[in-house]
Amino acid sequence: MKKMLSNPDFWRGAASIAVFLILWEIGSRSKQWMAPEFFSPFKELLGAMGFKKDYLPWVGAVPAPSAVLQSWIGVLGDAGYWQSWYMSFFRVMGGFVTAMIVGIPFGLMLAVSRVSHGIAFPVFEVLRPIPPLAWVPASIIFWPTQESAIIFITFLGAFYTIVINVLGGARSIDVRYFQAAQSMGSSRWDMFRRIVLPGTLPSIVVGSAVGMGITWEVVVAAEMISGGGSQIGGTSGGGLGFFIWNSYIGGSYEQIVVGMISIGIAGYASSEMLRWLGRYATPWLKTR
Amino acid sequence: MNRGHIVIDDVVKVYDPQGAAVLAVDHCSLEIEPGEICMIVGPSGCGKTTLLNAIAGFHEITSGRIVMDGEVLCSTEKPKSVPGPDRIVVFQNGALFPWKSNLENVIFGPVVQGKLARKDAIDKARAMLADAGLAGVERNYPGEVSSGMRRRVEIVRALMNDPKALLLDEPYRALDSLTKSVMHEALLEIYYKNKVTIFFITHDLEEAIFLGHRVAIMTTRPCKPKKILNVDIAHPRDYGVLTSKRFRELIEETNDAVHEEALKAFQAGEKEG
Numbered sequence: 393m394k395k396m397l398s399n400p401d402f403w404r405g406a407a408s409i410a411v412f413l414i415l416w417e418i419g420s421r422s423k424q425w426m427a428p429e430f431f432s433p434f435k436e437l438l439g440a441m442g443f444k445k446d447y448l449p450w451v452g453a454v455p456a457p458s459a460v461l462q463s464w465i466g467v468l469g470d471a472g473y474w475q476s477w478y479m480s481f482f483r484v485m486g487g488f489v490t491a492m493i494v495g496i497p498f499g500l501m502l503a504v505s506r507v508s509h510g511i512a513f514p515v516f517e518v519l520r521p522i523p524p525l526a527w528v529p530a531s532i533i534f535w536p537t538q539e540s541a542i543i544f545i546t547f548l549g550a551f552y553t554i555v556i557n558v559l560g561g562a563r564s565i566d567v568r569y570f571q572a573a574q575s576m577g578s579s580r581w582d583m584f585r586r587i588v589l590p591g592t593l594p595s596i597v598v599g600s601a602v603g604m605g606i607t608w609e610v611v612v613a614a615e616m617i618s619g620g621g622s623q624i625g626g627t628s629g630g631g632l633g634f635f636i637w638n639s640y641i642g643g644s645y646e647q648i649v650v651g652m653i654s655i656g657i658a659g660y661a662s663s664e665m666l667r668w669l670g671r672y673a674t675p676w677l678k679t680r
Numbered sequence: 681m682n683r684g685h686i687v688i689d690d691v692v693k694v695y696d697p698q699g700a701a702v703l704a705v706d707h708c709s710l711e712i713e714p715g716e717i718c719m720i721v722g723p724s725g726c727g728k729t730t731l732l733n734a735i736a737g738f739h740e741i742t743s744g745r746i747v748m749d750g751e752v753l754c755s756t757e758k759p760k761s762v763p764g765p766d767r768i769v770v771f772q773n774g775a776l777f778p779w780k781s782n783l784e785n786v787i788f789g790p791v792v793q794g795k796l797a798r799k800d801a802i803d804k805a806r807a808m809l810a811d812a813g814l815a816g817v818e819r820n821y822p823g824e825v826s827s828g829m830r831r832r833v834e835i836v837r838a839l840m841n842d843p844k845a846l847l848l849d850e851p852y853r854a855l856d857s858l859t860k861s862v863m864h865e866a867l868l869e870i871y872y873k874n875k876v877t878i879f880f881i882t883h884d885l886e887e888a889i890f891l892g893h894r895v896a897i898m899t900t901r902p903c904k905p906k907k908i909l910n911v912d913i914a915h916p917r918d919y920g921v922l923t924s925k926r927f928r929e930l931i932e933e934t935n936d937a938v939h940e941e942a943l944k945a946f947q948a949g950e951k952e953g
Contacts, residue, residue, distance in 0.1 A: 566775070568771050568773070568775040569775055569777060571736070571738050571763070571769065571771075571775070572769065572771070572775040572777075573777075573788070573792075574737075574763045575736060575737070575763040575764065575765065575767065575768050575769055576765055576768065576788055576789035576792060576793070576837075576841055577764060577765045577789060577792055577793040577841070578792045579792070582792045586777075586788075586792070587777070590777070590779035590780075591779070593779070674779070675821075676778050676779050676780075676821040676823060
């Protein structure tokens with residue numbers, strides 16, 4: 393803690409967040425200070441550029457951070473808000489862990505076996521460019537519950553990235569390591585266990601970190617589109633994505649921002665946890 | 681001492697025989713005595729690594745044969761030898777596994793072969809590392825120690841397999857000349873304790889004459905012995921040899937041959953590596 397306080401980077405970060413919040417506050421309040429006439433030249437200008445004159449984009453339309461904070465304090469005691477956190481985390485972790493369990497062995501199989509690469513890779517490559525969100529209708533039809541549909545979509549978000557990273561990582565292991573292991577009498581299984589697996593670990597860590605980011609992007613959109621599995625816990629059981637959508641429908645604009653920042657924090661916490669696990673799994677890399 | 685007798689007999693290697701048909705090794709014959717340090721000198725890209733890969737079993741030969749201690753490793757009929765712990769390669773850029781500690785690297789061979797129990801392997805590795813002055817780096821990862829240390833750990837890892845021959849492929853190429861001279865003495869010290877046949881590839885003539893019993897100067901691609909020099913300086917040697925009169929004479933005797941091939945390689949535009 394003491395170390396953190398004496399680190400200039402910490403203070404730079406704190407100052408940057410503070411300045412951002414102050415500018416945002418000023419921007420949001422600008423509408424109160426400025427007379428509507430003040431904006432009229434801009435409206436004329438926009439009109440000349442071919443836009444509609446009756447709407448001027450202005451940061452004043454976004455709720456101020458002070459109002460957001462107030463609204464946030466309001467929902468902190470609300471079980472529905474925490475239920476949203478829980479639901480989104482549950483879906484992200486469900487999709488992500490499944491993607492690791494399926495994706496890592498699959499990627500390794502593609503890397504190690506030429507036959508399975510030949511059979512499975514073309515199909516994989518055709519499916520990969522399909523964005524997870526394009527799967528929403530199909531998976532709602534296919535999966536028995538909306539919950540499983542959402543988890544499936546988050547799974548897809550992480551799966552492709554993890555597979556591609558594992559495959560690339562396993563393939564870029566220096567051939568010298570295989571030659572050295574071979575000349576020291578390793579069997580094929582030894583080579584896999586002692587060379588391929590640890591050699592791929594750094595790529596697994598990178599792939600997971602990227603995959604985790606994508607899962608958060610995907611889960612929120614899936615919750616919004618599918619109505620958040622609202623039959624589970626009413627409007628409050630829909631996760632953070634549905635929390636935002638619901639706030640928008642209900643006209644509570646401060647809560648929209650509360651939901652957005654909550655996702656930011658949740659994503660950051662997940663990545664930080666993965667980075668920690670990654671450092672733990674690949675201790676030899678810290679020396680580079 | 682009669683292990684590690686290697687006979688390279690009329691070996692030819694053609695890369696891409698159906699297409700570009702690059703002749704890398706041309707009817708090369710060379711006999712390496714048991715326990716000899718045989719230095720192979722030639723310009724970069726001359727095909728000497730091809731020869732090493734053929735002995736190690738990483739690449740096929742086109743024709744000829746390589747025999748070690750009466751056992752045919754590879755021949756025209758069986759172009760690729762099976763890599764094994766009797767011939768261990770120490771690579772140009774090093775091949776210690778970065779994810780294993782130095783100690784774990786050193787015990788790798790005996791443990792995967794099931795020759796030693798893990799505990800016995802650790803005991804033996806500790807003793808050998810200590811013997812090579814490396815006791816302090818057991819727990820470190822290879823990435824945490826200097827490149828000179830890494831090379832020594834790698835040689836210890838090779839010797840743990842009790843090989844008949846060590847195949848060294850320009851192991852000190854990336855080191856600065858001061859570290860190099862330290863490494864040379866360290867290698868000789870290890871060699872005096874473990875008289876093993878050493879097949880050592882380099883493009884550094886001084887290194888070759890300092891270390892070797894014999895120095896084979898190779899022609900540039902296609903590769904075959906151009907001149908074989910007997911280094912009549914008695915072992916054990918130390919760095920004092922470098923300033924001796926005989927050492928200088930031997931350099932003078934061979935310098936022209938090496939330079940001639942280097943010039944040919946340069947004019948042919950051979951890629952380094």
